[in-house]
Amino acid sequence: xxxxxxxxGHNGIMPQVVVLxxxxxxxxxxxxxxxxxxxxxxxxxxxAWQMEKIEQALMYTQASLSGVLITHSHPDHVHLAExxxxxxxxxxxxxxxxxxxxxxxxxQLVGIDTTPWxxxxxxxxxxxxxxxxxxxxxxxxxxxLFTGDVxxxxxxxxxxxxxxxxxxFASLQVLKNRLRPETRIxxxxxxxxxxxxxxxxxxxxxxxxxxxxxxxxxxxxxxxGQNVAKMFDFV
Numbered sequence: 001x002x003x004x005x006x007x008x009g010h011n012g013i014m015p016q017v018v019v020l021x022x023x024x025x026x027x028x029x030x031x032x033x034x035x036x037x038x039x040x041x042x043x044x045x046x047x048a049w050q051m052e053k054i055e056q057a058l059m060y061t062q063a064s065l066s067g068v069l070i071t072h073s074h075p076d077h078v079h080l081a082e083x084x085x086x087x088x089x090x091x092x093x094x095x096x097x098x099x100x101x102x103x104x105x106x107x108q109l110v111g112i113d114t115t116p117w118x119x120x121x122x123x124x125x126x127x128x129x130x131x132x133x134x135x136x137x138x139x140x141x142x143x144x145l146f147t148g149d150v151x152x153x154x155x156x157x158x159x160x161x162x163x164x165x166x167x168x169f170a171s172l173q174v175l176k177n178r179l180r181p182e183t184r185i186x187x188x189x190x191x192x193x194x195x196x197x198x199x200x201x202x203x204x205x206x207x208x209x210x211x212x213x214x215x216x217x218x219x220x221x222x223x224x225g226q227n228v229a230k231m232f233d234f235v
Contacts, residue, residue: 013037014142015122017186018057019195024049029076030195032186033057034141039120041066045139045146046188048079066119070094071148072133073102077188082106095128098135112137129175131168132157138175145179145199146186153185153193153201156208156221165218172209175199 018033032045033054042063047054058065065088068081073094081092085108094104096111116125125140129150136157139146149157150171159165181200203209211217 015144016061017144017184017196018061019186020050020053020057022048022050022053024076024079027076028190029188030186030190032146032195033061033063034122034144034146035061035063036120036122039122040064041120041122043067043069043119043122043124044084045069045186046071046077046148047081047084048076051080051083054080054084064088066090068092068108069124069139069146070098071138071146071150071188072136073098073104074133074149077148078104082108093126095126095135095137097128097130098133098137101134127174127178129168129171131159131164131171134164134167136171140179140183143180143183144186145175145183148188150187151175151185151202151206151208152187152189152191153195153197153206154191155206159218159221162218162222165221166214168221169211169214169217176203176209 016035016037020031022029022031029048031047033042035042040063042065044054067090068085070078070081085092091110092106092108093110093112099111112126114126114128116123122141127138127140129136129138132149136150138150156168159168179199183199184196185199186195
């Protein structure tokens with residue numbers, strides 16, 4: 001089984017996060033099984049490619065799957081969403097903005113806004129963070145934030161144009177202002193740093209969290225001469 005985290009938080013036992021590294025050809029993603037320790041109900045974040053790893057994680061944690069959380073609609077983040085929802089008879093949650101922009105559709109799809117809800121006793125707080133896509137959403141569960149392609153330990157997601165880069169800057173500011181320094185960041189990809197780093201560490205080391213205004217941020221995020229092959233050198 002892949003590494004897992006079980007924390008004791010400031011207000012009780014934290015959700016258990018099982019980190020699942022999934023691969024397809026040259027692509028490597030991280031999916032996450034998040035388990036409520038009291039009810040053993042669980043959600044899966046951005047499931048892709050390797051169903052057996054998710055099934056093994058559910059057996060390992062003795063949890064029942066109650067839903068699928070999607071950060072955004074790119075194929076490497078939604079690949080198994082519908083098959084898993086069919087197999088476990090559970091909803092797929094995605095922001096209404098992302099559904100409208102992408103046209104993603106599934107029988108089990110439920111459009112969400114930023115209203116929190118609970119799975120068992122585990123509160124799920126959606127945070128709309130556009131930039132990489134118009135409806136990108138991060139999910140906060142206790143002191144664990146699941147960021148998809150919004151925020152990596154080493155950087156942030158690709159932005160298609162200046163408007164998107166400005167939106168990404170605003171989204172990162174929202175996260176910086178809202179989250180506790182102790183919050184663990186669980187991104188969709190790693191470029192060398194393991195998932196679960198503290199926000200406090202990223203605030204020191206991630207260059208994209210250092211900019212004071214959207215214009216300088218956008219100029220850097222969209223700079224020419226970036227090594228495109230290296231941008232997809234996931235670990």
